[in-house]
Amino acid sequence: MKNKRGFSVVESLIVIVILIFVILICSMFVSSMLKKENKQVFKTEVIRAMQAAGSAYQIDLVNKKVNTNSKVCYSVEWLKANNLFLLESREEYNGSILIESNEDGQIINYTAWLANNDFIVNNANLTNLNIKGKAYEDGVISKKNDMQVTNTCENTDGQTLRK
Numbered sequence: 001m002k003n004k005r006g007f008s009v010v011e012s013l014i015v016i017v018i019l020i021f022v023i024l025i026c027s028m029f030v031s032s033m034l035k036k037e038n039k040q041v042f043k044t045e046v047i048r049a050m051q052a053a054g055s056a057y058q059i060d061l062v063n064k065k066v067n068t069n070s071k072v073c074y075s076v077e078w079l080k081a082n083n084l085f086l087l088e089s090r091e092e093y094n095g096s097i098l099i100e101s102n103e104d105g106q107i108i109n110y111t112a113w114l115a116n117n118d119f120i121v122n123n124a125n126l127t128n129l130n131i132k133g134k135a136y137e138d139g140v141i142s143k144k145n146d147m148q149v150t151n152t153c154e155n156t157d158g159q160t161l162r163k
Contacts, residue, residue: 042119045093049076050110050126052085053097061105068105073098076114091116 007015053074060066075096079085087093095114102108112124 038118042116042121045087045091045116046112046114046121046124047126049079049085049093049095049114050097050112052079053099053110054107056082056084057099057101057107061101068101069103071098071100091118 056074056079057066057072060072061068066072073096076085076093079097080087080093085093093114093116095112097114098109098111099107100109100111110125113122114120114124
């Protein structure tokens with residue numbers, strides 16, 4: 001005759017332990033992927049903020065609100081209020097972007113100090129915006145703990161402030 005008792009307690013425990021192990025490994029892998037993706041989204045948003053500040057500068061230049069060969073600081077709040085920095089994510093951003101131009105009014109440099117609820121980048125421009133490196137180096141996107149945006153362009157001499 002066949003044994004109709006089903007699985008023993010030991011066999012059931014072994015299956016449960018194996019399933020827990022597989023779930024833990026999968027969750028660590030997914031968590032790692034989500035962190036990398038969140039960093040990449042932040043990097044994209046920083047670039048979009050720089051582009052928004054560049055557009056604001058061009059508009060201000062055409063409307064003669066700023067001069068050529070100047071430095072202009074745009075706060076993220078000002079860019080959002082003027083519908084130039086539209087966010088796809090629900091993250092709250094704070095900080096500012098500094099635009100430097102030459103005699104012809106062409107933008108020669110962007111510098112960003114930006115943070116959201118998770119990440120922060122200080123003193124970043126398009127050439128040093130980096131998602132690798134030691135925490136809180138200039139231009140490096142870092143995990144935000146107790147850090148705040150520091151050395152914003154509001155502390156830079158000789159610029160027009162758009163707040």
